[in-house]
Amino acid sequence: MRSARGAALLRHLILGGFSAVIAMPLLWVLRVSLTDKATAYRLPPEIGEIGLQNYVEVFTAFDFTRWFGNSVTVAVLATLVSLPAAAMMAYAAARFRTGGWPLMLGVLASQMIPPIVLVLPMFLVFTTLVPVPGLVAITIAHVAINLPFMAWIMASFFDADTRMLEEAARCDGATRWQAFTRITVPVAMPGIIAAGLLGFILSWNEFLYALLLGNHSSQTLAVGLASLETHAGVNIAPLAAATLLALAPVLLLLPFLQTYLVKGLSLGALK
Amino acid sequence: MASIELRSVSRIFGAGAQAIRAVDRIDLRVEDGEFMIFLGPSGCGKSTTLRMIAGLEPVSEGELLIDGVRVNDIDPAERDLAIVFQNYALYPHMSVRKNMAFGLKLRGMAEAEIGSRIARVAETLGVEALLDRRPAQLSGGQRQRVALGRALVREPRAFLLDEPLSNLDAKLRSVMRTELIKLHRTLGTTMIHVTHDQVEAMTMGTRICIMRGGEIVQVGRPQDVYREPVDTFVAGFLATPPMNLLPARLDVADGALRLRIEGQEIALPLASRPGWARHAGRDVILGLRPEDLHEAPVGAATAALDCTIETVEALGPETILTLRLGRDGTELAARLPPEGDWRIGAALRLHADTSKLHLFDPETTRSIPGN
Ligand SMILES: Nc1ncnc2c1ncn2[C@@H]1O[C@H](COP(=O)(O)OP(=O)(O)OP(=O)(O)O)[C@@H](O)[C@H]1O
Ligand SMILES: [Mg+2]
Numbered sequence: 027m028r029s030a031r032g033a034a035l036l037r038h039l040i041l042g043g044f045s046a047v048i049a050m051p052l053l054w055v056l057r058v059s060l061t062d063k064a065t066a067y068r069l070p071p072e073i074g075e076i077g078l079q080n081y082v083e084v085f086t087a088f089d090f091t092r093w094f095g096n097s098v099t100v101a102v103l104a105t106l107v108s109l110p111a112a113a114m115m116a117y118a119a120a121r122f123r124t125g126g127w128p129l130m131l132g133v134l135a136s137q138m139i140p141p142i143v144l145v146l147p148m149f150l151v152f153t154t155l156v157p158v159p160g161l162v163a164i165t166i167a168h169v170a171i172n173l174p175f176m177a178w179i180m181a182s183f184f185d186a187d188t189r190m191l192e193e194a195a196r197c198d199g200a201t202r203w204q205a206f207t208r209i210t211v212p213v214a215m216p217g218i219i220a221a222g223l224l225g226f227i228l229s230w231n232e233f234l235y236a237l238l239l240g241n242h243s244s245q246t247l248a249v250g251l252a253s254l255e256t257h258a259g260v261n262i263a264p265l266a267a268a269t270l271l272a273l274a275p276v277l278l279l280l281p282f283l284q285t286y287l288v289k290g291l292s293l294g295a296l297k
Numbered sequence: 298m299a300s301i302e303l304r305s306v307s308r309i310f311g312a313g314a315q316a317i318r319a320v321d322r323i324d325l326r327v328e329d330g331e332f333m334i335f336l337g338p339s340g341c342g343k344s345t346t347l348r349m350i351a352g353l354e355p356v357s358e359g360e361l362l363i364d365g366v367r368v369n370d371i372d373p374a375e376r377d378l379a380i381v382f383q384n385y386a387l388y389p390h391m392s393v394r395k396n397m398a399f400g401l402k403l404r405g406m407a408e409a410e411i412g413s414r415i416a417r418v419a420e421t422l423g424v425e426a427l428l429d430r431r432p433a434q435l436s437g438g439q440r441q442r443v444a445l446g447r448a449l450v451r452e453p454r455a456f457l458l459d460e461p462l463s464n465l466d467a468k469l470r471s472v473m474r475t476e477l478i479k480l481h482r483t484l485g486t487t488m489i490h491v492t493h494d495q496v497e498a499m500t501m502g503t504r505i506c507i508m509r510g511g512e513i514v515q516v517g518r519p520q521d522v523y524r525e526p527v528d529t530f531v532a533g534f535l536a537t538p539p540m541n542l543l544p545a546r547l548d549v550a551d552g553a554l555r556l557r558i559e560g561q562e563i564a565l566p567l568a569s570r571p572g573w574a575r576h577a578g579r580d581v582i583l584g585l586r587p588e589d590l591h592e593a594p595v596g597a598a599t600a601a602l603d604c605t606i607e608t609v610e611a612l613g614p615e616t617i618l619t620l621r622l623g624r625d626g627t628e629l630a631a632r633l634p635p636e637g638d639w640r641i642g643a644a645l646r647l648h649a650d651t652s653k654l655h656l657f658d659p660e661t662t663r664s665i666p667g668n
Contacts, residue, residue, distance in 0.1 A: 193353050194386040196373040198400030198451070208399075212390045 059266035066262050080267035090268055092243075093250035097272075099161060100236070100246055101229040104168035109222045111169075112176035113214075117206060119177070120184035130181065133174040141171075141234045149238055160244030167235040172225040179224065183217035183290060184210060217290025223283040227276050247272040299364045299378075299454035299487050301327040301350055306359035307511075308345050319345045321511035322359065327455075327489060329364075332481050334502035334519075335491045338534070342511040343491045347457050350489065351380045363454065374403075379448035380457040383464065385440045387432035393443050394428040397450045411450075418449045421480075438469045449480070455487035462497065474501060495535050499523065507531050529662040532584050532655065538617060538630035540655070541590075545583040547576050547656070556583055556654075559626040563600035565651040570667035573656055581665065584655030587617065587632040590647045599648040604629070609639045620645065 057073065058066040059081070065074035084090045118124040125132075145167075152163040188210045195205040211218065233248040240249065251272060254265045308320040320342040327333045335343040348354035349361060352373030361369050368376060379400075388396050394415060401411045419425045422442045432440060441461060448456055458477075462470045478501055481488055492498055498505050499519045506516045507530075515527045526532040532540040545558045554573055556563040563583075567574060591599070604620035607628070618631045618639060631647055639645070656665040 190382060190384070190386045191388060193351075193373075194380070194382065195388070195399070196353065197351055197376075197378060197380045198447070199374045199377075199403040200399075201372075201374055204403065209388055213388070215390075 055266045055269055058263055059270050061263060063261070063263050066266075080264045081271070083264045084268045084271060087264065088254065088268065089245070089250060090271070093245055093247045094272075096161060096244055097230055097247040098275075100165050100168060101226050103165045104172055104229045105222050105226045107165070108169045108173040108176055108225060109218065112173045112221065112225075113180055113211070113218055115173070115177040116180035117184050117210065120181050121189065130178070133178050136174045137178070144170075145235055145238050148235070152239055160240035163239040164236050164244060164246065167239055168229040168232060171232070171235070172228060175228065176221040176225050179221045180214070180217060183214040188213055214290070216286045220283060220286035220290045223279050223286065227279065227283070230276060300329045300362075301455060301487065301489070302360075302362040302365070303346070303350075304360040304362070306346075306349065306361055307357050308342070308349055308354055309357040318511050320349070323508075323511075323513045325506060325513060325516065327487060330485050330487055332478075332488045332490065332501060332503045334498045334505045335489060335508060336493065336495065336498040336505050336534075337508035337514075338493060341508040343493075343508055344459055346508075347380070347459055347489060347491050351378055351457050352376050353380075377451075377454045378457055379451045379453040379455075380459065381444050381448050381461045383460040385432075385444035385461075387440060387443060387447070389432050392429050392431060393424065393435070393446075396432070396443060397447050400447070400451045414450045414452075415446075418446045421449070422446050422476075437464055438473075441465060441473065445477075449484075453486070455489065458488065458490045460491050460493070463492070463494070477501060495537070499535070507534065525664070526584070526655070527664050529582060529584070529657045532657070532664075536586075538587050538619075538632070541583075541585045541587065541629040542657070543583045543585065543622065543627050543629060544659070545581050547573060547579060547581045549574050549577040556581070558583060558602070559622050561602055561623065563602070563649060563651060563654070565598065565600070565654070569598075569652070570654075572666045572668045576656070576658070576665055580659050582657040582659050582662075584657060585629070585649055586653065587630040589650040589653040590629075590631040590633075591650065592633060592637065592645075592647065594648045595650060596652075598651040600651050602647050602649055604631075604645050604647055606639050606641055606643050606645055609641060611635060618645075620647075 054071070057071060060076045060078070061072075061074045062079075065072055068074075119130055148163075148167055148170075152158055152166075158166070191209050191213060192202075192205040195209045196202070200208065231248060232246075233252065236244075236246040237249045237252070240246070245253070247268075251265065251268055254261055254268070303323055303325045305322045305324055306320060307318055307322050310317045310319055323346065335346065337343055345354055349356050350363075352368070352371060356369045360367055363376060363378075387393075388399065391399065397415045397418065398411050401414065415428070416425075419428060422445060424439065424442050424446060427435060427439055427443065432443070435443065441464070445461065462473050462477075465473060474497060477488075477490070490497070490501060502519060504517060505519050505522050507514045507522065509530055515522055515531050517525075522531065523535055526535065526540070529542055533542060543558050545556045548555045548557070549567060552567050553564045554567055554570060554577075556565075590602070594601075602622065604622055605624055606618055606620055608619040610617040610619075612635075614635060616633050616635050616637065616639070618633060620629055620631060621627070622629060656667075657663065658665055
């Protein structure tokens with residue numbers, strides 16, 4: 027009995043330790059966002075007077091609304107463009123072995139190239155060859171990163187089970203396209219949504235491309251927040267508030283992501 | 298309603314040295330309104346053949362005709378055949394009703410007509426109460442009915458059934474077997490039914506097509522295939538226990554055919570099987586169905602075989618004995634009436650009905666015709 031309880035205690039200590047490592051910075055940011063600059067730097071940490079003044083300042087003193095708007099625009103557009111394309115690519119690869127293993131290996135390899143290697147050629151393309159507005163350039167870049175990533179995730183959703191359903195639909199009189207849109211896509215929808223959410227979050231948090239391909243007016247949240255750290259010193263308290271606001275959409279999406287990812291992964295259990 | 302014809306049809310998977318001929322130049326004509334059974338061991342190409350007919354698998358060589366029209370390159374959607382898969386392949390995101398309506402909607406049928414067809418089929422199959430459920434909320438047997446219903450509402454030119462009963466328990470399977478036979482009788486639509494269950498094969502079809510290794514071994518009415526198997530494979534495949542196959546030597550002496558089987562002899566008049574005389578002086582395989590062995594001589598044409606009882610299986614209406622020829626010779630089975638006092642290890646003299654004997658050539662495994 028005693029040793030069982032001891033083991034449980036040990037387990038919780040270890041888990042608690044890891045949780046703390048993840049939670050502490052977030053809690054720290056939360057604390058800072060609710061205090062003023064002077065209290066924020068005090069050690070040991072103090073709570074001091076709590077208020078929402080930093081959250082108000084985020085909207086009045088910075089371009090927060092525009093950054094937020096830019097991020098939403100880029101992430102939504104990039105996801106809307108890449109998701110259907112990625113679904114069709116994954117379908118083609120799964121169903122017809124289009125491109126064979128080199129394609130899927132290439133897709134995987136593209137995820138392993140350090141972004142900095144790609145960003146310079148892209149910068150040249152978008153500044154000299156096809157000059158486009160900053161937001162468009164960032165969106166295109168995000169499509170380029172997200173599409174293979176999403177296709178890679180989705181390839182496994184178009185497996186033997188959906189194939190058999192499609193065959194049934196084809197014999198029922200459906201064209202290949204009808205079978206794809208009316209059977210395969212709805213059946214794989216949880217997985218497709220999960221891939222879309224992952225892509226959205228990836229795009230939302232993306233920094234390097236957004237920084238180098240954009241200009242002042244096309245700053246996304248990730249870039250805008252980073253800029254706060256340099257101009258006129260670090261305005262730590264409003265920065266913390268802005269960071270939490272930037273995180274909010276991702277935090278809101280996470281429960282959905284989890285649900286759909288689990289459903290997507292259990293697609294095989296059609297019976 | 299359709300006739301289906303395969304002319305030297307092959308399906309080759311892969312290419313070059315690794316190419317597999319899953320179906321090897323088969324010729325078959327399924328007549329309009331026929332209930333054809335594809336029977337054979339696992340991997341013999343039954344499903345592949347069915348899928349080629351459905352259009353889900355390309356025809357690598359040869360010609361496939363439906364109602365006399367070459368359909369090699371016709372899309373499955375346009376063949377107007379309905380297929381029922383072993384795992385049913387119901388659309389999981391649609392209700393039973395929508396599953397059934399799917400194919401009709403694609404054909405642009407009016408809602409009212411769709412509704413009445415579904416109602417009719419649902420009643421036939423007894424699934425009215427399930428129409429608004431999702432496939433996940435159905436039992437295996439119910440899914441099977443819905444899958445069948447989805448095919449029935451289409452009123453297709455032919456039904457292709459790929460082991461639709463194999464996931465059901467024994468009782469449900471025999472119920473569905475009867476229902477399928479009835480359905481075929483009322484609809485009169487061409488059906489091809491894939492199975493490796495020989496009871497299904499014997500009872501359901503108007504003809505059986507027995508396959509092995511991508512080839513057709515024999516096609517015929519169930520009783521004909523049973524009575525006249527063309528080779529030892531068919532003889533050994535149909536029925537449980539299958540035909541006994543005993544190594545023997547054939548001689549002709551004094552106007553009689555003499556079969557010597559491990560020291561015992563069966564004699565029969567030469568006139569009864571003149572064709573066998575050509576194999577005199579050679580080794581043969583003697584084929585003898587378990588039900589053609591009796592405890593007492595039946596009629597004039599019998600020959601005694603001394604055996605030793607090895608196992609006794611009392612099945613109720615009959616008893617299956619596994620025996621050894623002589624004391625410890627080749628194994629054979631006998632199907633006897635249920636009453637009898639059989640002890641394991643005891644000697645038993647059985648009487649073979651010599652009018653029911655088969656001979657096979659041990660080299661080619663083909664049947665040796667008696668006349
Ligand atoms: N896609 C494929 N690629 C390569 N070989 C295949 C493919 N599909 C089937 N085969 C081979 O073709 C042969 C026939 O397969 P098929 O599925 O038609 O057998 P079957 O008679 O239906 O068997 P079972 O009773 O087990 O369903 C098998 O040897 C199988 O391995
Ligand atoms: Mg099969």
